[in-house]
Amino acid sequence: xxxxxxxxxxxxxxxxxxxxxxxxxxxxxxxxxxxxxxxxxxxxxxxxxxxxxxxxxxxxxxxxxxxxxxxxxxxxxxxxxxxxxxxxxxxxxxxxxxxxxxxxxxxxxxxxxxxxxxxxxxxxxxxxxxxxxxxxxxxxxxxxxxxxxxxxxxxxxxxxxxxxxxxxxxxxxxxxxxxxxxxxxxxxxxxxxxxxxxxxxxxxxxxxxxxxxxxxxxxxxxxxxxxxxxxxxxxxxxxxxxxxxxxxxxxxxxxxxxxxxxxxxxxxxxxxxxxxxxxxxxxxxxxxxxxxxxxxxxxxxxxxxxxxxxxxxxxxxxxxxxxxxxxxxxxxxxxxxxxxxxxxxxxxxxxxxxxxxxxxxxxxxxxxxxxxxxxxxxxxxxxxxxxxxxxxxxxxxxxxxxxxxxxxxxxxxxxxxxxxxxxxxxxxxxxxxxxxxxxxxxxxxxxxxxxxxxxxxxxxxxxxxxxxxxxxxxxxxxxxxxxxxxxxxxxxxxxxxxxxxxxxxxxxxxxxxxxxxxxxxxxxxxxxxxxxxxxxxxxxxxxxxxxxxxxxxxxxxxxxxxxxxxxxxxxxxxxxxxxxxxxxxxxxxxxxxxxxxxxxxxxxxxxxxxxxxxxxxxxxxxxxxxxxxxxxxxxxxxxxxxxxxxxxxxxxxxxxxxxxxxxxxxxxxxxxxxxxxxxxxxxxxxxxxxxxxxxxxxxxxxxxxxxxxxxxxxxxxxxxxxxxxxxxxxxxxxxxxxxxxxxxxxxxxxxxxxxxxxxxxxxxxxxxxxxxxxxxxxxxxxxxxxxxxxxxxxxxxxxxxxxxxxxxxxxxxxxxxxxxxxxxxxxxxxxx
Amino acid sequence: xxxxxxxxxxxxxxxxxxxxxxxxxxxxxxxxxxxxxxxxxxxxxxxxxxxxxxxxxxxxxxxxxxxxxxxxxxxxxxxxxxxxxxxxxxxxxxxxxxxxxxxxxxxxxxxxxxxxxxxxxxxxxxxxxxxxxxxxxxxxx
Numbered sequence: 001x002x003x004x005x006x007x008x009x010x011x012x013x014x015x016x017x018x019x020x021x022x023x024x025x026x027x028x029x030x031x032x033x034x035x036x037x038x039x040x041x042x043x044x045x046x047x048x049x050x051x052x053x054x055x056x057x058x059x060x061x062x063x064x065x066x067x068x069x070x071x072x073x074x075x076x077x078x079x080x081x082x083x084x085x086x087x088x089x090x091x092x093x094x095x096x097x098x099x100x101x102x103x104x105x106x107x108x109x110x111x112x113x114x115x116x117x118x119x120x121x122x123x124x125x126x127x128x129x130x131x132x133x134x135x136x137x138x139x140x141x142x143x144x145x146x147x148x149x150x151x152x153x154x155x156x157x158x159x160x161x162x163x164x165x166x167x168x169x170x171x172x173x174x175x176x177x178x179x180x181x182x183x184x185x186x187x188x189x190x191x192x193x194x195x196x197x198x199x200x201x202x203x204x205x206x207x208x209x210x211x212x213x214x215x216x217x218x219x220x221x222x223x224x225x226x227x228x229x230x231x232x233x234x235x236x237x238x239x240x241x242x243x244x245x246x247x248x249x250x251x252x253x254x255x256x257x258x259x260x261x262x263x264x265x266x267x268x269x270x271x272x273x274x275x276x277x278x279x280x281x282x283x284x285x286x287x288x289x290x291x292x293x294x295x296x297x298x299x300x301x302x303x304x305x306x307x308x309x310x311x312x313x314x315x316x317x318x319x320x321x322x323x324x325x326x327x328x329x330x331x332x333x334x335x336x337x338x339x340x341x342x343x344x345x346x347x348x349x350x351x352x353x354x355x356x357x358x359x360x361x362x363x364x365x366x367x368x369x370x371x372x373x374x375x376x377x378x379x380x381x382x383x384x385x386x387x388x389x390x391x392x393x394x395x396x397x398x399x400x401x402x403x404x405x406x407x408x409x410x411x412x413x414x415x416x417x418x419x420x421x422x423x424x425x426x427x428x429x430x431x432x433x434x435x436x437x438x439x440x441x442x443x444x445x446x447x448x449x450x451x452x453x454x455x456x457x458x459x460x461x462x463x464x465x466x467x468x469x470x471x472x473x474x475x476x477x478x479x480x481x482x483x484x485x486x487x488x489x490x491x492x493x494x495x496x497x498x499x500x501x502x503x504x505x506x507x508x509x510x511x512x513x514x515x516x517x518x519x520x521x522x523x524x525x526x527x528x529x530x531x532x533x534x535x536x537x538x539x540x541x542x543x544x545x546x547x548x549x550x551x552x553x554x555x556x557x558x559x560x561x562x563x564x565x566x567x568x569x570x571x572x573x574x575x576x577x578x579x580x581x582x583x584x585x586x587x588x589x590x591x592x593x594x595x596x597x598x599x600x601x602x603x604x605x606x607x608x609x610x611x612x613x614x615x616x617x618x619x620x621x622x623x624x625x626x627x628x629x630x631x632x633x634x635x636x637x638x639x640x641x642x643x644x645x646x647x648x649x650x651x652x653x654x655x656x657x658x659x660x661x662x663x664x665x666x667x668x669x670x671x672x673x674x675x676x677x678x679x680x681x682x683x684x685x686x687x688x689x690x691x692x693x694x695x696x697x698x699x700x701x702x703x704x705x706x707x708x709x710x711x712x713x714x715x716x717x718x719x720x721x722x723x724x725x726x727x728x729x730x731x732x733x734x735x736x737x738x739x740x741x742x743x744x745x746x747x748x749x750x751x752x753x754x755x756x757x758x759x760x761x762x763x764x765x766x767x768x769x770x771x772x773x774x775x776x777x778x779x780x781x782x783x784x785x786x787x788x789x790x791x792x793x794x795x796x797x798x799x800x801x802x803x804x805x806x807x808x809x810x811x812x813x814x815x816x817x818x819x820x821x822x823x824x825x826x827x828x829x830x831x832x
Numbered sequence: 833x834x835x836x837x838x839x840x841x842x843x844x845x846x847x848x849x850x851x852x853x854x855x856x857x858x859x860x861x862x863x864x865x866x867x868x869x870x871x872x873x874x875x876x877x878x879x880x881x882x883x884x885x886x887x888x889x890x891x892x893x894x895x896x897x898x899x900x901x902x903x904x905x906x907x908x909x910x911x912x913x914x915x916x917x918x919x920x921x922x923x924x925x926x927x928x929x930x931x932x933x934x935x936x937x938x939x940x941x942x943x944x945x946x947x948x949x950x951x952x953x954x955x956x957x958x959x960x961x962x963x964x965x966x967x968x969x970x971x972x973x
Contacts, residue, residue, distance in 0.1 A: 019848060023845050025844075055888070056888050060842055060843045062915065063846060063915055066936060067845055067846065067936070067937045068845070069937075081917070210935045211919060214922055214923060217926050218926050221927070268911075268933075268934055
């Protein structure tokens with residue numbers, strides 16, 4: 001790991017590519033959380049908890065990136081981590097410059113994720129690394145960046161070697177840990193018993209093992225549990241200073257079998273363990289060739305060896321060792337007694353905080369799979385509808401309850417009649433008698449067949465009742481299944497909303513305005529796909545609110561408002577809809593300014609503009625190419641935002657409305673269906689077939705006397721409670737009367753009046769209304785929407801199609817587009 | 833009977849990787865936890881043969897979790913899985929009785945070797961103890 005790392009080759013190693021999706025999901029969340037931490041730190045730069053949290057998040061990203069083999073990300077996060085380490089330890093404080101830089105690093109990491117998702121090579125960011133390194137140069141004169149221990153330069157100073165040559169304390173400290181440093185759970189040394197055997201254990205580590213010195217410590221600690229470690233080479237205190245440590249030799253006494261000693265020494269990273277038993281005098285403990293600290297000063301090894309020899313006699317004295325050990329053991333048992341009392345409650349508390357979730361984990365599922373599942377659940381619902389329809393068609397046959405009884409009594413009276421015929425027939429003879437007989441037999445067979453049929457019918461009737469029950473059962477299950485699948489797609493809006501803390505911060509800094517963001521209802525759940533699509537429109541709205549809505553602090557002060565403006569982002573459920581609103585406490589929409597602007601832009605003639613109502617003027621905000629900003633700022637004011645916002649929301653089958661109070665603020669409210677996949681709709685029949693409109697777009701259904709339809713400016717119009725509403729035929733929307741295809745028996749109009757009245761559905765979208773003539777209303781139904789664009793072609797005015805119970809296709813009207821189309825066509829027709 | 837491991841790490845990808853390698857090496861996954869607190873509770877519930885424990889985690893870090901797990905069960909076998917720059921904390925973990933540590937990022941072979949080693953290790957120690965006991969009995973008779 002070093003600074004001149006080449007970022008361009010940073011794609012995940014092939015072995016790990018199966019984890020890429022997980023990596024991206026997890027780190028994206030971690031980056032979001034990191035931004036949140038940073039925003040808290042911005043106002044409380046020394047908040048220890050947040051510093052720890054940020055450090056942890058970065059550390060975690062670094063770890064995951066390391067596993068993925070994404071070295072570029074690892075290097076960057078390593079440097080970030082270093083900086084947070086300095087912040088945590090209080091050596092530096094988070095200043096504005098560092099914060100900005102860290103945020104840019106986060107942006108870069110997000111960009112990395114985006115590229116990884118797209119499969120493109122990662123960009124390089126040497127300047128970020130340089131700047132991060134620049135941060136390290138603290139006023140205190142430069143702090144050493146924590147470098148990996150393996151890379152730590154060894155070279156123990158002569159002084160260190162000399163001091164370690166002092167015999168007693170060094171080795172004793174290594175063998176017996178000071179009582180204060182140990183805990184009840186720590187490792188306890190073993191007392192030396194008389195029947196102990198001496199061993200020489202030689203442990204060989206893998207070459208270039210990271211943290212080999214710690215591994216050596218580990219081996220010693222593990223051995224100390226079952227043996228009394230007498231001497232080690234290298235000396236325990238010097239382990240950290242030995243570069244490329246490959247061999248550890250340990251002289252110890254133990255009554256445990258050799259195999260246990262071997263396995264205690266055989267930790268991860270150990271290549272071989274040798275154990276030699278024998279009297280201590282015969283065991284030689286000498287620095288081996290491979291263990292010689294080559295890179296260090298050549299004097300180090302001999303000096304250590306001298307120290308070793310001089311230390312040996314001191315250790316040989318058994319009392320010197322056992323006395324402190326006995327103390328320690330006593331100390332230890334006391335601890336355990338206390339621990340036994342304390343532990344259960346401590347653990348109960350811990351387990352209470354996190355209820356026994358065995359694997360407290362959510363499953364990450366590719367949204368494509370959920371889509372397929374949703375589709376299948378939808379098909380099931382459609383099939384269920386077919387069953388219901390078939391059952392409905394069958395029910396008249398089985399509903400007539402008395403029918404079987406009537407057949408039976410009919411059979412009985414026929415038999416009686418036959419009996420009469422038989423007595424009559426007996427009076428005849430010859431050919432006539434044979435004739436009678438065959439007639440009677442034929443009738444008898446007929447009666448039997450009828451009765452048989454009646455029995456079958458009776459049995460079927462019972463089956464039909466069961467069939468009904470089965471359909472009911474299936475309906476319940478398929479509805480639950482559909483709801484269940486829907487719920488799996490629902491995620492809280494919180495992550496989306498939380499992104500705006502950063503957005504608001506950045507924009508308000510850039511514009512020099514003071515703005516607070518309030519978030520409400522962040523637990524409201526919405527279809528995941530919808531949340532993904534909502535980001536951009538919301539950013540536009542929030543930018544717009546800060547740029548145009550919130551006034552400068554001077555203006556606010558003069559108006560008697562708090563100098564800091566407020567943006568409120570909220571979400572809430574409303575029936576089958578979710579409402580998401582962006583509100584500001586700014587100056588509201590300057591209606592007269594907008595009115596002037598639409599004239600300037602040539603959107604309407606001045607005379608027309610003067611006659612427009614306030615609401616009509618405000619509606620021009622959605623007009624493509626409209627902008628009221630005096631200066632085109634970097635953030636908004638290019639006039640490309642609001643019309644796109646509206647289009648994007650409409651694509652989600654949603655609507656957006658503006659409410660504003662002059663001087664007090666503006667609220668944009670987005671109304672979205674809970675999901676894109678299922679829409680509660682009103683179905684009606686036209687001559688072409690069945691159509692549906694989302695129930696949210698239906699204002700009311702009226703019956704309009706033909707005589708009351710009047711023509712205004714060449715458009716058919718009718719009156720409802722004093723309001724004039726245009727009346728259109730589906731053909732006017734789609735121009736179908738101009739096509740070559742003629743429906744059988746169709747005249748110029750596809751809808752027919754019933755008697756002398758029209759059935760009219762009044763459709764509404766963003767406060768525009770239109771009456772649509774329909775032939776027959778079929779009621780409300782949840783329909784599963786299939787995309788027309790994916791399966792056929794996109795048709796303006798239609799937002800999709802669905803398959804109905806009878807297997808026929810039903811088209812779903814896109815009401816906003818249909819109203820616009822009808823208005824356009826009406827105009828064109830008048831001009832012609 | 834396969835040995836059971838409890839995986840404690842706040843990074844999903846780490847847990848996935850460790851679990852995958854453990855399973856391939858013939859271990860069973862006793863459970864997994866995303867922080868020390870949860871890990872401690874699960875340790876008490878599941879009593880696994882082995883714990884892999886991350887150091888930097890939310891709520892309760894690996895050092896504290898190790899301390900408490902060892903308090904709960906002084907025979908607990910806990911392996912620290914940590915980045916190289918947590919050396920100070922690793923040293924503390926060794927003092928607290930961690931049985932081993934693995935440096936992140938690790939390659940597959942290392943962790944695999946590790947699981948194989950400790951899957952066998954405990955066995956051989958147990959057999960050794962039995963053999964030793966038998967030998968003592970023989971001597972006594």
